[in-house]
Amino acid sequence: MIVKLDRDCLWQIFSNLEHDKKSLHSTILVNRIWCEIAIQFLWKKPFRYLYTCPKACGCVAENRHKKARNLLSTFITCMAHNQTSNSIDIQDFVVWTASPPTTFNYLSFLRHIDLYDLFLTLKDGVKYLISNQYFDFVIAYQRHKQHKQDNYQQQQQNNNNNNIYSSNIQDNNNWESKVIQEMSRDICKLLVLHCSNLKNLSIDMANKIWLPGYRCSSLPNISFWITFDEIPIELLKIPTYSGSINCLSQLVEFYWGSTHWTSEFLVALSKVSRKLKKLVIDMSNFGRNESITNAQHLGKLIVAQTALQDIEFIKCKPTILPVIMQGLRTQSKTLSRFFFQGMVKDFSVFSELVHCINLQEIYFIQCNFRCSEVEMLSVSHFPKLIKLIFNIVCFRFPIIIPEILLQNSGKKIRTFSLQQFYYPVNINSDGFIPSVASSVAKYCPNLVEFEYFVTKKEFPQLALLFASCPHLERVTLSGKYENVEELLPMLANQELPNLREFEILGYWTFSSSSLETFFIQSKAPLKKFIISYSPCFSDDHMEVILRCFGNNNNKLSSLHVETKKELSEEILIKANTCIQDFVYKTINDNYETFEAGRSGHSPRISYLGVPIDICLPKEI
Template identity: 50%
Template sequence: MTALNRDCLWEIFTNLEHDKKSLHGALLVNRLWCEVAVQFLWRKPFRFLYTCSKFCRCSEQKRRMKVKKFLATLTTILAHKHTASSVNIQDLIIWTTAPLTTFAYTDFIRHLDIHDLVWALHDGVEYLRSQRFLMDFQCSSKPFFSEITWSTSSITWAESLFQKMACDLCRLLVLYCSNLSHLSIDMVNTKWSEDKQRCTSLPSISFWITVNEIPNEILLIPTYTGSQNCLSQLVEFTWGATHWTSNFLDALSKITHHLRKLVIDMSNFGRDESRKDAKRLSTLIKVQNCLQEIKFIKCKFRILPSIMEGLRTQAKTLRIFYFQGIVKDWSIFSEVKHLTNLREIIFSHANFQCNEVNMIEQSYFPHLTKLSFNVCCFRDQTILPELIVQHSGKTLRTFTLTRYYYPEHNFIPQVITTVANYCQNLVHLEIYVDRREFQQLMLLFASCPLLEKVKLTGNPDVADELFLRIANQELSNLKELFIDAQWRFCAKSLEIFIVKSRAPLKSLVFRYSPDFSDAHLEVLFRYLKEHLHRLHIGTDKRFSKGFLEKAKETIVDFRYKLNGQVHEPVWL
């Protein structure tokens, strides 16, 4: 491994770019490994600053000490680079106690999150204040603090210092981070929190948002000298601020024209949003030359039409459209129907309150490969995914329709039959199924011979009938099966399904199958021992010691949880 060249190491570390622990270990192998690993560690240093292993035990003081050391390193690099007089580097002199660094780390920064930057400065100032460091500087009346408002309250003085340093640090970052490709104001940090990577010593995100806002000194980043060089090559921008900043959006629209991904997240917005500023977001969309992916997360329906006006200008390049939230008295398909080059359409937790049928009937997406509706509510008996599948299902490779709702309980949807009739090239299927739709699912398996990955969800039920019906189809490509429903089935039904379908299963997950027992395990060992690499089981039954040992020996990724433990979020 140590003999690998730089290009090989780069490919390997690309797969580890979110694994801070592994990257830190790589620093100690040799100089080449160190040179490559350090570039990944400094790609998004402010985010890594607050990235911890799951359920970390960091204290507030330990976190702030780590931040102080990081800021000392960062400002030392900037101090050695800076020779111009546009920024008074002495305002940051309290940090520059670190020795000259081996690498110019600022050259490696690719991702800057403004929310993380605010946290870092806040923690750094609080650490110095807790150590009475600021009081000592205040009493010494150092000349480079002449612009700071003095007060008998150390807290007020610290806040003034925070604002001053925020302004100066941002000015230096835009001057010397010319390789920046990702900019975000990610107030929610959804993915970060879901992955349990956020340091547990931080206050809850909602608390931070309601108590502190991002200082204007930081939101002026696109207006500072050097921003043209720093922000002109951005390829991804996430907008999730809790308040509108017109100057920020106007300045960014003038210098950033090469975004490939734009995320507009209003999860924590109040009720003070304005249509004028929504049009500024629309302008940001319009001025892009090659926008390929756009995400709308909980955007307010009052201003959503104004923001989405810019979508038509991106019809040639836009490939991925993601939407989460409620649509009220307005059809988002009035704009989406013009995006005929879309490859992926994804709706999550969406409530369609407007009649979308006429819009969708006019829509055709000839290149569509992925269609996903995750936990959605439809207004009437017309299930919207059916209409899209009827017009654009021929090219679909992935179809997802998890839990969904419609007005009448006696109505039996025909979505599964529609997918079977129009999506013969389907490879990946995730769908909600109840007993009334078992026959439809059998038709789908018969009509889609290319299926490789299937995830089934549903209400608690007995699934023997389903396994026996599917067994009549040859599933020669099915490699992954995930049952995310509380279904009961006997070992004999499972055996018939495996033997007759001839599915070369490599991955099996039974999220919670109450009756899964030693007899079921024996079937899997007998027929799938040469193929199965992943087996996750949640059950009420306790496996015998012999079967557990055999499973651990023969299956690379084996997990087993008894009822009462399976609902722990970390086990699957």
């Protein structure tokens, strides 16, 4: 019997293919309904998709230029045939609009624009016109613009110098930049008039939000410091153009990853975009022209929002961070997620954060905390907190900040992560043993996901945690080099009926018998098991896994192994047969992979929503 899926079902299915450009292109050819749905996904963010390719795509610049020209032609054709206002002279785009009306109104599908992607598209499109000798069209565009801007005498002078453009067009970089600037201005004016469904705007000049997908290999390499004039100011004026309130007033997400201040842009955006739900401020590639006055514009953008739910601060400059965060209190009723990355030595982030009592998720990555924050947090309370993530953090005192947070806010926490953390070892803290695992066991009865860097002295605490948190579904443990033979049997003293994912990322040694004891006594229904940087994993360990999880009734769906030991061909064949997602790699003493298994890719380490590729050293 043939089951016909309705549009709603197809939409849900296609949403899983949103980042799979190749599959979406294939679905266009199935039938009309599939085509209509797939097109909407493909044209949600076409400028980003234009430069998204499979890894090591092997594209060449000439093909990229042609695709950019075709994309611009399609969009401008849509705008030309929908143009009803006299505010834009469509003759400016004669070079692009020689096409008949399009099958779909692609403008209505547009949801995401990255201004750097748009700039690259314009740049590539112009290069295509020049390289393919579209001189007459380009000259017509330039002359038409000059006719509107210059007086009669200037126009006559240009008419007397007809040959200037044709003789120097390929060598005059200033002329090319001028054309791109003018096209940037005119296209932005058209976009704000015709794109009323825009939800996401970004300036991602360092390609931080490229994933999922890959940046086309034919694009120029991105330097750490991008020059200030890399993106035309005409694009950064998009909130100032007439009609921008109709286009940008519905924005729900804005990513500010500029390399320099764009104050006019920020001031204008604050006036037209007040419904942002997510705001990302990324200064990791920012220049050195910090200014308190300019930073206030970012703070005012925060204040202008009416229902901000998610905010991220990435490597914001310490000198201006307090100014940027000054408006955080105004969002205390709606803010549910806070992400912070970067070293802060003289500013307490928690001085503003403690007022956001409705937070559900808190992330701190690569941070250096102040001593004064301990007292401040001892009276703080986040009653709705369900996720607490710390990774690569340093505490300047023998008190671990997450412990303080757990005491008052741990009741509803379902996810806790404290990977790679440091604290001082000096005269006043000799013999200090963190009590993080004990605190989690005491204050987090509803814990589901747990990640921790554990030392041998903390093994009893870890066993207590396993006994006190029966809802555990995912556990990731890491640690320095040592023998942990007694750990796994200790953890198995408590049954773990919900544990489905278990990762051992520490450079640990243990026997196959202790691993088998853990599997059998804990009765964990594992579906995914990962072991990395292992100096001991051998055929015997693999035999245990296949014996415990190789049958149909209790079968692993994913197994990733990185070990110094070389496994036999026989055991690898058996593992490949029994486990669908099996990855095996051998490593040397420096953790360098030199032999890949069946899947041909490295398992990606993810710290509960914060993917980071690292190799843990033997000593921390």
